[in-house]
Amino acid sequence: MGVMRFRNVVAVAALAGFAFSSPAMAEPQVEVLHWWTSGGEAKAIKVLVDDFKAAGGAWTDMPVAGGGGDAARTALKARVLSGNPPTAFQMKGPSIQEWHEEGALTTGIDAVAKDNNWDGVLPASIANHMKCEGKYCAAPVNVHRIDWIWANPKVLAKAGVAMPTTWDEFNAAADKLKSMGVTPLAHGGQSWQDATVFEAVALGVGGNEFYRKAFVDLDPATLGGATMVKVFDQMRKLRGYVDPNFSGRDWNLATAMIMKGEAAFQIMGDWAKGEFSNAGLTAGVDYLCAPTPGAGYLYNVDSFAMFDVKGENKVTGQNLLAKLIMGKNFQKVFNLAKGSIPARTDVPLNAFDYCAQRSAYDMNVTSGNGGLLPSFAHGMAMRNAQAGAITDVVTKHFNSDMSSADAAKALAEGVKNSL
Numbered sequence: 171m172g173v174m175r176f177r178n179v180v181a182v183a184a185l186a187g188f189a190f191s192s193p194a195m196a197e198p199q200v201e202v203l204h205w206w207t208s209g210g211e212a213k214a215i216k217v218l219v220d221d222f223k224a225a226g227g228a229w230t231d232m233p234v235a236g237g238g239g240d241a242a243r244t245a246l247k248a249r250v251l252s253g254n255p256p257t258a259f260q261m262k263g264p265s266i267q268e269w270h271e272e273g274a275l276t277t278g279i280d281a282v283a284k285d286n287n288w289d290g291v292l293p294a295s296i297a298n299h300m301k302c303e304g305k306y307c308a309a310p311v312n313v314h315r316i317d318w319i320w321a322n323p324k325v326l327a328k329a330g331v332a333m334p335t336t337w338d339e340f341n342a343a344a345d346k347l348k349s350m351g352v353t354p355l356a357h358g359g360q361s362w363q364d365a366t367v368f369e370a371v372a373l374g375v376g377g378n379e380f381y382r383k384a385f386v387d388l389d390p391a392t393l394g395g396a397t398m399v400k401v402f403d404q405m406r407k408l409r410g411y412v413d414p415n416f417s418g419r420d421w422n423l424a425t426a427m428i429m430k431g432e433a434a435f436q437i438m439g440d441w442a443k444g445e446f447s448n449a450g451l452t453a454g455v456d457y458l459c460a461p462t463p464g465a466g467y468l469y470n471v472d473s474f475a476m477f478d479v480k481g482e483n484k485v486t487g488q489n490l491l492a493k494l495i496m497g498k499n500f501q502k503v504f505n506l507a508k509g510s511i512p513a514r515t516d517v518p519l520n521a522f523d524y525c526a527q528r529s530a531y532d533m534n535v536t537s538g539n540g541g542l543l544p545s546f547a548h549g550m551a552m553r554n555a556q557a558g559a560i561t562d563v564v565t566k567h568f569n570s571d572m573s574s575a576d577a578a579k580a581l582a583e584g585v586k587n588s589l
């Protein structure tokens with residue numbers, strides 16, 4: 171509702187002698203800071219913007235470009251430090267707790283969560299991430315899986331290679347592609363993308379327990395041990411499979427290389443599927459998806475955390491935003507565009523493609539066998555300082571001739587110094 175219309179409503183209400191309660195009439199307003207600027211990401215957030223406007227709200231969009239959100243998080247810090255936080259920020263996992271400890275978040279949406287039975291429709295592990303001392307301070311939109319390989323089927327067929335199911339198969343396929351002059355791995359040399367590939371490799375090469383010990387428990391012996399050396403050996407192999415222009419490339423441009431047949435594989439979370447869908451491509455026909463070799467599942471839950479802001483309109487805006495985000499139909503339409511699966515467990519998946527159905531199936535299986543593990547590269551497993559320390563080493567190794575043994579040693583030391 172615009173200001174003029176709002177005034178008119180007040181005037182009419184006054185003339186008619188109605189009791190006018192301002193909280194009920196406050197125009198919902200939000201200013202949302204996020205980094206969803208690629209084609210697929212923008213299409214997905216538009217679903218939320220449109221729903222919010224249709225419900226009578228005013229949405230101020232604050233996109234800060236940069237995959238993985240590093241630039242957006244820097245912008246957020248500056249906003250909070252200057253005493254001017256956004257109403258909501260796309261935030262994840264332990265960062266929600268870190269911002270809560272700073273006193274920056276509000277649990278005002280807890281009443282919306284209670285009224286709409288969030289505890290009953292979210293897996294407990296996701297719900298716990300969304301709570302600040304037992305009350306909801308964030309609303310989840312989805313579950314992204316990280317450990318995926320995307321491929322161009324025509325390129326694979328031409329080289330006579332199949333989707334790999336082991337890292338040895340991956341290397342053999344990549345060697346063959348390379349010998350034919352095809353770039354085996356589309357990659358963007360940005361540190362968060364290096365970390366994304368690294369955690370998928372770590373899960374596959376080391377297994378679920380290794381991953382948990384290294385990236386959840388931060389066990390020094392595992393971080394610096396012999397298995398980690400093997401993980402870095404595989405990273406060195408992958409470095410040999412990227413094209414010469416990989417440095418600094420955005421992730422969606424790497425996805426475009428798969429679409430155009432300029433490269434065979436990309437290892438990336440399923441927001442890559444948002445790009446394929448946005449280009450009108452069909453899973454299983456125009457592109458293939460398969461989990462990276464390994465038995466686990468690396469999850470990444472996008473959510474909107476609510477900042478402690480003043481003003482009735484903004485508080486009303488947060489409540490409306492929270493309600494819409496957890497809407498059953500919203501979770502379907504949004505995630506069809508985003509490439510992820512709904513956070514709610516009661517959304518039917520029949521409209522989703524086989525990649526999404528595989529994701530939901532594997533999530534269910536791994537949640538029962540210890541294989542459902544948080545992505546460290548996307549802020550789900552540990553605090554920012556430790557994730558940053560690991561990412562620094564991974565990127566340094568990928569972009570130099572550092573040995574695997576030195577990298578594993580540096581990893582253990584880096585984490586120790588960041589604690």
Ligand code: GAL
Pocket residue numbers: 205206211236237238239314441470471472548
């Ligand atoms: C992730 C985020 C995804 C996707 C990706 C690339 O961290 O969870 O939603 O946007 O970054 O920007």
